[in-house]
Amino acid sequence: MAEIRVLLDPGDDMQVSVGLLERHDPARGHVVVHPTPGARSLQAFAHDVLGALGQAVNRLDAEQLAGPAVAWRAVTAWMVTGQTGELVVLRADRLRAGVWARLLELGRETGTRLLLVCHAPQIPAQLAAVLAGTGHQVVTGLPQVLDSRSAYPHPRPWPDATAGAEADAEDLPRFLHPHIRNYRTKAFDQLGPAGFARTDAVYRHGREAACHWLSTHPAPGPAAASDQSVQLFLAWLVHDSPSRTHTLARLRGAQAGFRLHGFKLDIPPSQWILDVLSGPGLDAPLVTTQTGGRIRAGVAHPVIAAGIATVLVTGVEPLALASMPWEALSPQNDALRLTWHPPHRTLILASQVTTRTPATTAVFYVPAAARPLLQAARHFSRSAPGHRPAGRLFAATPFSNERIAAAAANCKILLPSRRSLQGMWQTRVYLHPG
Amino acid sequence: MSAWAGIDERDDHYLGLAGANVVATEALLVLRDNLADVLAAKAMMCVHGDAGLGKTLSVNASLRALAPADVCRVQFRARPTPRDIRHVLFDALAISGTPPARPIEFDALLKDALSERFRVLVCDEAQWLSRECFELWRHLWDDRRTDIAIVFVGGGDCYRVLRREPMLSSRVYVWQEFRRLDREQVLAVIPAYHPVWAAADPGDIAYADVHAGHGNFRAWAKITAHVVTALARLDRGRPDREILQWVFSRLGGSGG
Numbered sequence: 014m015a016e017i018r019v020l021l022d023p024g025d026d027m028q029v030s031v032g033l034l035e036r037h038d039p040a041r042g043h044v045v046v047h048p049t050p051g052a053r054s055l056q057a058f059a060h061d062v063l064g065a066l067g068q069a070v071n072r073l074d075a076e077q078l079a080g081p082a083v084a085w086r087a088v089t090a091w092m093v094t095g096q097t098g099e100l101v102v103l104r105a106d107r108l109r110a111g112v113w114a115r116l117l118e119l120g121r122e123t124g125t126r127l128l129l130v131c132h133a134p135q136i137p138a139q140l141a142a143v144l145a146g147t148g149h150q151v152v153t154g155l156p157q158v159l160d161s162r163s164a165y166p167h168p169r170p171w172p173d174a175t176a177g178a179e180a181d182a183e184d185l186p187r188f189l190h191p192h193i194r195n196y197r198t199k200a201f202d203q204l205g206p207a208g209f210a211r212t213d214a215v216y217r218h219g220r221e222a223a224c225h226w227l228s229t230h231p232a233p234g235p236a237a238a239s240d241q242s243v244q245l246f247l248a249w250l251v252h253d254s255p256s257r258t259h260t261l262a263r264l265r266g267a268q269a270g271f272r273l274h275g276f277k278l279d280i281p282p283s284q285w286i287l288d289v290l291s292g293p294g295l296d297a298p299l300v301t302t303q304t305g306g307r308i309r310a311g312v313a314h315p316v317i318a319a320g321i322a323t324v325l326v327t328g329v330e331p332l333a334l335a336s337m338p339w340e341a342l343s344p345q346n347d348a349l350r351l352t353w354h355p356p357h358r359t360l361i362l363a364s365q366v367t368t369r370t371p372a373t374t375a376v377f378y379v380p381a382a383a384r385p386l387l388q389a390a391r392h393f394s395r396s397a398p399g400h401r402p403a404g405r406l407f408a409a410t411p412f413s414n415e416r417i418a419a420a421a422a423n424c425k426i427l428l429p430s431r432r433s434l435q436g437m438w439q440t441r442v443y444l445h446p447g
Numbered sequence: 448m449s450a451w452a453g454i455d456e457r458d459d460h461y462l463g464l465a466g467a468n469v470v471a472t473e474a475l476l477v478l479r480d481n482l483a484d485v486l487a488a489k490a491m492m493c494v495h496g497d498a499g500l501g502k503t504l505s506v507n508a509s510l511r512a513l514a515p516a517d518v519c520r521v522q523f524r525a526r527p528t529p530r531d532i533r534h535v536l537f538d539a540l541a542i543s544g545t546p547p548a549r550p551i552e553f554d555a556l557l558k559d560a561l562s563e564r565f566r567v568l569v570c571d572e573a574q575w576l577s578r579e580c581f582e583l584w585r586h587l588w589d590d591r592r593t594d595i596a597i598v599f600v601g602g603g604d605c606y607r608v609l610r611r612e613p614m615l616s617s618r619v620y621v622w623q624e625f626r627r628l629d630r631e632q633v634l635a636v637i638p639a640y641h642p643v644w645a646a647a648d649p650g651d652i653a654y655a656d657v658h659a660g661h662g663n664f665r666a667w668a669k670i671t672a673h674v675v676t677a678l679a680r681l682d683r684g685r686p687d688r689e690i691l692q693w694v695f696s697r698l699g700g701s702g703g
Contacts, residue, residue: 025613030589037591047589050582051529052550060551070551104582132614 016126017117017149019105020158023134032155033101033130039067042098048108058112059084062100066091067306068313072423076314077411085115090315090393092123094385099126106131106140113143128158185212185258189283193268212262219266220273222250227274233444243278244376244439245348251294252378260294261286271444279443291328292437293377298429300325305382311424316410319390321421321428322383327351327375330431331417337406339391346384346391349377353434375434464668466643466675469508470636474501474625479509481621482598486514486567491588491597491618493573495605496625499665502600503571505625510598514567522571529583533557536568554586562592573601574608585614627662641671643678646685655691659698673697 022029030047037045046065048058059081064070068091073079078087092100102108102116113129120127131137136144136151152158186208190199197216201209226246233240250267254260264280271278281290291297298304300322312318323334327349334351341350352374379387394400394408421428434440469475478494485492494502510518521535533553537546540560547553570576570584587593599609599619606624609615628636633656638644644652660667673694674686683690 023613024617027589027618034589034591047586049551049554050586051579057549057551060549064551064555070549070555071547073549073552107582 015120015124017147018128019136019149019151020130021153022132025132029155030103042096044097045101048104053109055111056081056084059088062088063313067309069311076317078314086393086396087315089122090389093392094389097125101128103130105129106133106137110139110143113140184256185262196265215259215262216266219263220270223267223270241376243444248293248376248439249378253299254294257287257295277445281438281441290438291432292439297328298325300380300383302382307424312420315389315393316407317420319386320407320417322386324428326377326379328429328432331414335407335412339406346387347379349379351375351434373434373440375437375440464672467641470640472636475505478505481623482509482513485620486596488620489596490620492621493599493609493619494623495601498602499663500625501664502625506600517565518567520569523575526575529579532580532583558590558593561595565594567596569598571600573599574603574605581612633662643674659695670694
């Protein structure tokens with residue numbers, strides 16, 4: 014049972030409320046709920062907590078989060094994901110006993126400490142009854158609360174923006190040398206000393222990253238062409254690339270790194286990478302901490318928030334993601350594997366389906382800033398009545414192109430143009446034993 | 448409800464009395480100093496006192512000088528609910544779109560608007576507010592993002608109503624009571640209040656105050672309006688006992 018404290022503020026002192034509100038810092042796990050006056054229902058309070066957690070509360074109906082059960086599931090998912098260490102509830106003496114009971118349950122579910130602030134000389138009798146057997150403490154005075162709070166370790170803030178982008182973010186000069194042999198010599202000849210220096214720095218970054226990856230991971234097996242771990246590494250390598258030319262140089266560097274370890278890594282032709290293909294490092298927006306914050310500030314539903322993040326990471330339209338199974342997301346929420354079976358014919362009877370064309374699998378690296386959103390969606394979906402572990406990632410959610418687009422618009426986020434998996438560069442990567 | 452921006456100085460005066468001046472009474476001067484402090488502290492203030500003593504006029508006149516572009520004035524004639532206040536603020540703040548149905552969405556919208564720049568919210572007839580209504584004002588004011596000062600103005604038992612709410616007792620920075628003008632103040636103030644009294648005999652002014660004015664500006668506004676009418680009809684230059692008797696008869700007060 015997480016700690017429960019009740020702060021008595023008999024004078025309804027402004028310093029108490031303002032002092033606590035000043036410490037409201039959801040990113041550090043310290044959340045202060047300031048209940049909406051005149052709204053005393055269980056669901057209204059759940060919406061208050063969602064708002065305090067930093068979620069948008071202006072589209073609750075559109076996101077189908079109006080009901081109490083679903084709203085509390087969303088609250089729990091965000092609190093678990095955000096590592097909320099302490100939940101402070103102002104004006105708690107004006108809440109109903111049912112709300113207090115649900116709050117205690119929330120504390121048990123999430124392990125969050127509760128501080129219930131009663132702006133009254135004593136805890137109202139019907140609320141005190143709810144606390145029976147919880148071992149709660151009654152404290153008076155703001156200093157007592159603040160002093161004891163400092164004894165708790167602070168949870169870590171939300172992850173920072175993905176590191177790794179070069180300081181040199183301007184486009185590199187176009188260099189279309191078709192393979193890795195004589196790459197640096199040709200680059201020097203064609204680009205001159207200054208252009209070579211810039212391109213070579215990015216190339217060496219890719220080569221060293223590949224060498225490090227190969228030395229710290231199991232060697233790719235004989236079926237290397239389908240080794241999705243290589244795709245994931247390459248997607249990670251370029252996901253924060255500032256331009257297509259940077260991406261090409263990083264991939265060429267990775268090719269060199271693999272070659273040094275006895276592997277032949279095939280990537281799509283240079284011109285395709287620079288002008289035609291799509292995918293990470295080419296035209297996918299980078300999901301930064303700022304992006305994650307905008308999604309949280311514009312959406313309350315964990316699955317819709319995860320949906321926006323997934324569309325940004327993959328560039329695939331929401332409707333195509335709606336059937337994505339749970340296995341597509343790695344347990345650490347750091348990789349997405351999308352598979353597409355292109356049909357032979359436009360119309361086919363189900364009974365005639367005996368074989369399928371080879372599947373196309375594209376692997377995407379999920380930046381740290383997007384992972385909490387996927388983690389919250391995972392928690393939310395698992396808490397659904399009748400949840401099936403083998404079900405769909407975005408099941409039982411208002412998940413359509415239009416709804417995700419509307420939610421993204423509320424976040425002031427422009428979704429990328431829809432792309433097919435077949436047009437993604439990482440599906441055309443092949444690794445051969447040397 | 449009325450928004451302050453639509454009120455000019457003449458509207459401040461009871462009956463829109465033409466020619467009336469805002470007189471620098473001691474209460475008004477004190478109020479202006481108090482409001483300056485309240486605005487600087489972005490605090491709450493309560494201006495209370497019986498009806499007709501010039502509270503609203505003084506607040507309007509002072510804020511017109513202190514913060515002409517920042518005032519948002521709301522007024523309720525009956526017992527409002529938090530929902531009423533939300534809608535009134537929505538209109539007074541000229542927020543575009545449709546008012547949200549959910550209180551939490553509504554409050555988020557109001558807080559957004561109230562955090563854009565500093566505003567002084569003037570809530571007139573505050574004695575009509577319930578505890579839930581005061582909770583809403585307090586909620587908006589306590590919010591870290593909002594940038595507001597709140598001035599409650601009320602007659603009757605406004606002081607008692609606000610004082611019994613601990614949430615306001617600890618938050619109201621200045622309480623100011625408006626009282627009736629005493630005779631000495633009447634004799635000093637009324638000649639400056641309106642030109643018809645400028646040359647009046649002090650004895651006649653005292654006579655009018657005893658029988659109808661009672662140190663109350665609203666009563667004096669009525670007396671003055673009738674005196675203006677009488678002087679015009681009788682083509683006289685200044686009021687005398689005969690005119691005052693006629694005025695009293697119209698007011699239903701004692702005619703001596």
